[in-house]
Amino acid sequence: MVVFELRLNNGLRVVGSHIGGSGVEAIYMFYNVGAKNERDGIYGGSHLVEHILFRSIKGLERSIDEIVEGVGGYFNGFTGFDTTAYVEVLPVDKAELGFMIEANRMVNALFLDNEFNLERSIVLSEFDMNENDEEARMSLIAARKMWDTHPYRHMVIGVRRDLEGVTRDELYRYYRQYYHPSNAVLVAVGGLSEHEVEKLAKSYFGGLSDEGLSGAIEPWDEEGAGVIRMSIKGSTSVPRLLTMFKAPGLSNGQGFRAQLLTDFILIGDRPLAYGLTAAEPISVPRFARLYRLVEEGYATSVSAGHDLTLMNGPYEVVLRGVKDPDKAFNRLIEVMLDKPTDDEVEKARLRMRARLGSSTDSPSKLGQIYGMGSVLANDPEYLIHAVEDAIKLGPGDYVRHVEELIRYAVVVYYG
Amino acid sequence: MARVLKLTHWSGSTVLDLKLNLGLVNEDVPGISRVLISLWKWSRGVMELERSGASISFSNSWDYLTVSVKVPRESTNVLRSLWDALTKVDLSMLGRAINEASTQVNLAREDTRSRSMAEALRGLMPNSPYGNHPETLLGVDLSGVKPEDVRKALDNLAYYSITVVGGDVEVNGSPATGKWPRPSTINSGEVKVSLSGKVQYTVAIAYPADSIYGKVYDYMAFNTLLGGMGLISRLYTEVRVKRGLAYYAYSAYIPLGGTGFIVAMAGTREKYVNQVKEIMMSTVASMREVSKSDIELVRGNQIGRLVVRAESPEGVAQMYSIIPLYGLPNDYYDRYVKFLGDLRPETIARLTDELRSSFTAVAGP
The missing domain is CATH 3.30.830.10 (Metalloenzyme, LuxS/M16 peptidase-like)
Known part of the structure; x- marks a missing residue:
């Protein structure tokens, strides 16, 4: 295009x-x-x-x-x-x-x-x-x-x-x-x-005058480390555990690319844009890393995701049907830290290539990609280039990124 | 009549829409399709397709189960193994699949929107599979699904329709002809459901309407004006725009093989529930008055929407898949455009009198 x-x-x-x-x-x-x-x-x-x-x-x-x-x-x-x-x-x-x-x-x-x-x-x-x-x-x-x-x-x-x-x-x-x-x-x-x-x-x-402020800000963040645990009491048949990490935003090009690879390793997909006029077929493949927690009985279902942000933003992993929140969280961290095999990385690459095609096959999806890239990274094709670059990353990049990601987490249990 | 429909799209993606004979109305074991969806996701065949870059989603409905697949056009050959992937599952995963499906169903039951719609349909059509809801499956315990139930469902697996957009895909498998039972009873009434931890109520009002073989164009036009045309439809205008009582207020017309229904929905705080309910009912009653400018809006909206929905290959597939599914004429949408051209206010207004029965469900704290 x-x-x-x-x-x-x-x-x-x-x-x-x-x-x-x-x-x-x-x-x-x-x-x-x-x-x-x-x-x-x-x-x-x-x-x-x-x-x-x-x-x-x-x-x-x-x-x-x-x-x-x-x-x-x-x-x-x-x-x-x-x-x-x-x-x-x-x-x-x-x-x-x-x-x-x-x-x-x-x-x-x-x-x-x-x-x-x-x-x-x-x-x-x-x-x-x-x-x-x-x-x-x-x-x-x-x-x-x-x-x-x-x-x-x-x-x-x-x-x-x-x-x-x-x-x-x-x-x-x-x-x-x-x-x-x-x-x-x-x-x-x-x-x-x-x-x-x-x-x-x-x-x-063309005839509109330009007066006002720029919304651009210098990216910043607060330091944080360790694990903060919280609990909400509720009456539900599906106890849940939400773990929030900080994922790099678009202002951190290298970190954002590593996060994309991480998305495809951990959950198997990361839509770049959403179809506005029809729902798109979206896969969450069970070979994705986080489904190990379901295979091992720590949860009955799992999801993970983050919005596109300028600065470090919230990255959430939600485990549902959790029986023991402490054990589930500890196992989550272990699963995330495992170095990916070559096969895992190859699967992630294939899915990233397919994602590029399926996120650019309608005007409304392309428009989102161009708009976000233009405003947040001064490049309409930033997201497309980021995925192309992420395809070139390897297991070592993943491990370095996840080690940084898990330094700080907030864990909320509802049940 | 099972049929195959192939259509084009400018993009480099191919979308396949497969409708299988596993809807709520034709399940031998209630909930089996929901369990099968999880089992398929855990099956080697589906994971192999996903590994090749295919995106696959499954959704069950009243009449059928949809398998929707998207692949890059140069990779359509991977779909040759789709039918094998669907029919050869690993039954050792059944427990995991039941747990996953039960989690999703329980979440839906605890959600005020899907719960209220399910309760309204159950009240309206109490003795019919159309009176359940594919996400909430009220009264169904999935833990009772046995390996032999799965084997039987897979032995009988067949497709009602295949719709391919942007490529040429052959799918194995046997075609089937749909049988759609008409609901024997239509009831009116009201039910309230308490859900823990909520701050907002959803009001759902369900009305019986024509099936896909009835006056479907009339009902589509009716629903467009009532609550299907976004912010200018009457429900939205009355509940949200004029009074600010709710963030969402809309209606949907769902035409199916054996019946159809209109469901009106709105989410609001406790102190407004009765007011919102009354406004929703009076808005439906207001459909007896339809002006020529209303008709112009409906006409413009529906004709333009046919173009806009076709912007993506999945949009084309979703729109056109009902043609082979229900054996509708290939010029189904051309006929709709002609119908809209001839539409008169009285066509919409007289449908109001057919909405004599209604069942209201309120779900909230």
């Missing part, structure tokens, strides 16, 4: 690919703002802003929902630790709507009082929904132990007290600070040609 890039005079970066046979265009707007930019009193604010930006916007005659759903498109917003992204997946002959929506969303959101209060209630309901999920609750508890002052400690949903207390004006200021052309990346992937994307980008965004 040939990637094209251009930058408008106001600083907006435009990235895309033309896909000959595609009848669809995925249009994303990535902003360099997320949980990493939040502070006391406004934790969860990036996500609340995302919600409000689906409400009234000057310049749009109808709601965003109505515009996109009215032509059968898919739309959504995603707030992460480091970025906030908006997407429209549209029939290619309606692609212009996506440019129009994003240009207005960048500068014209109204933050009406009644809509702000309604969205606050809705986000609090989302907070409740997360609390209904025991594993989400365990993650939140673990992250708050893993970090003391780092912004990743509250996860993206934030802090209930802040969500209840933040004012409309505070959040509006936050929006005006970070939503402007030079703090954003427009991604367009699909049936539109490079020329068509450039023309639409200039037409809709």
